[in-house]
Amino acid sequence: MATRKKVPTRGYNAEGSRPQLRPIGVIRSDLKQRGQAPRQGREGAPDAWLEVNSLAAPGLEGIEAGSDIIVVTWLHRGRRDVLKVRPRSDPQRRLTGVFATRSPDRPNPIGLHRVTVRSIDRTRLRIGPIEAIDGTPVVDIKPVLRSPGLRSMDES
Amino acid sequence: MATRKKVPTRGYNAEGSRPQLRPIGVIRSDLKQRGQAPRQGREGAPDAWLEVNSLAAPGLEGIEAGSDIIVVTWLHRGRRDVLKVRPRSDPQRRLTGVFATRSPDRPNPIGLHRVTVRSIDRTRLRIGPIEAIDGTPVVDIKPVLRSPGLRSMDES
Secondary structure (H helix, E strand, C coil): CCCCCCCCCCCCCCCCCCCECCCCEEEECCCCCHHHCCCCCCCCCCCEEEEECCCCHHHHCCCCCCCEEEEEEECCCCCCCCCEECHHHCCCCCCEEHHHCCCCCCCCCEEEEEEEEEEEECCEEEEECCCCCCCCEEEEEEECCCCCCCCCCCCC | CCCCCCCCCCCCCCCCCCCECCCCEEEECCCCCHHHCCCCCCCCCCCEEEEECCCCHHHHCCCCCCCEEEEEEECCCCCCCCCEECHHHCCCCCCEEHHHCCCCCCCCCEEEEEEEEEEEECCEEEEECCCCCCCCEEEEEEECCCCCCCCCCCCC
C-alpha cells in the first residue's frame, strides 16, 4: 500500500477481471457461529470490535465516536455457488434470486452493516449493533451520507 | 457457480485471506471518464444500464421495476495505495482518512450506489441515477431494507 503505482489507463486496476480483496481489519464479536447471528443488526445483535490492521489505520482519521458508518465485510462463511434462496430461510416462502435478498449466500458475499461508532481506541472501533460473526474480514468503511432531500442518500 | 462445494468449516470460503471478486455484471453508461462523473448519483448523474452476466442472471428473480436497490461496484479506476485524501478533491480541505470519505481511491475500491430500477429487459436493468462510469464491474446487488423505526435500515 505504501508504493505508488502508475495509474492504469484501462482495465481493472491492472489486476485482471477478478480483483482481489485485501482485508483492512476484522470483526471481534461474541457471536461465534453463523447460526447464532441475527439476520440483521437491528434484530438484537450485539456490539463488537472492529480491529483495523496497522497498515490501513491512517485511513481512519476523521471518523468520530457517535457517528454512523457503513462497515463493508466479506461474509466468509457465505456460499458463492448459490443464486436462489428462500428469504429468511423460511420454507413457506418461494425461491427468490439472491440479488433480491440480503442472504449471505451469493456470488460475492459482501456484507453491508450500518452501525454506530461507540468509541475509538487507537486502531480499534467499538461498533454496533452488528450481526457479523467473530473473525469476519472487513474490507471497507464508509461514512453515511447526509442529504437535505427526502430520500436517504445513505448508500449512494 | 454451478458446482456445489463443501461448506468450509473455517477460514475465508477456503480461498485464503485474499478472496477474489467475480463480477456479476457491468455498467453501460454515457459517462466514459472518471473526470466526467459527478461525485454522487444525486448530483446530476444519468441513468445507465446494468448488464448482468447470463450465469448470474437467475439471481435477479424477484427484483421489480420501480424498486430501489443497492448496486455494489468495483471502482476499477480507483487507486488502492491511497489512505488519505482531501474530501471532494478540495485543496482547502485537510487530509482525511479515506474511510471517513466516499473517495474511489481506497484499499478496496468498492462503490455503493442506491438507485431506482426504471425497467427490466431480461438480464439488463435500467437504473439510475448513477455516477459509475461505463465499464465499471458490478459485484453485487442488494434490496434496500425497510424499517418501521426512525432510523434507516438501508445499509444494515
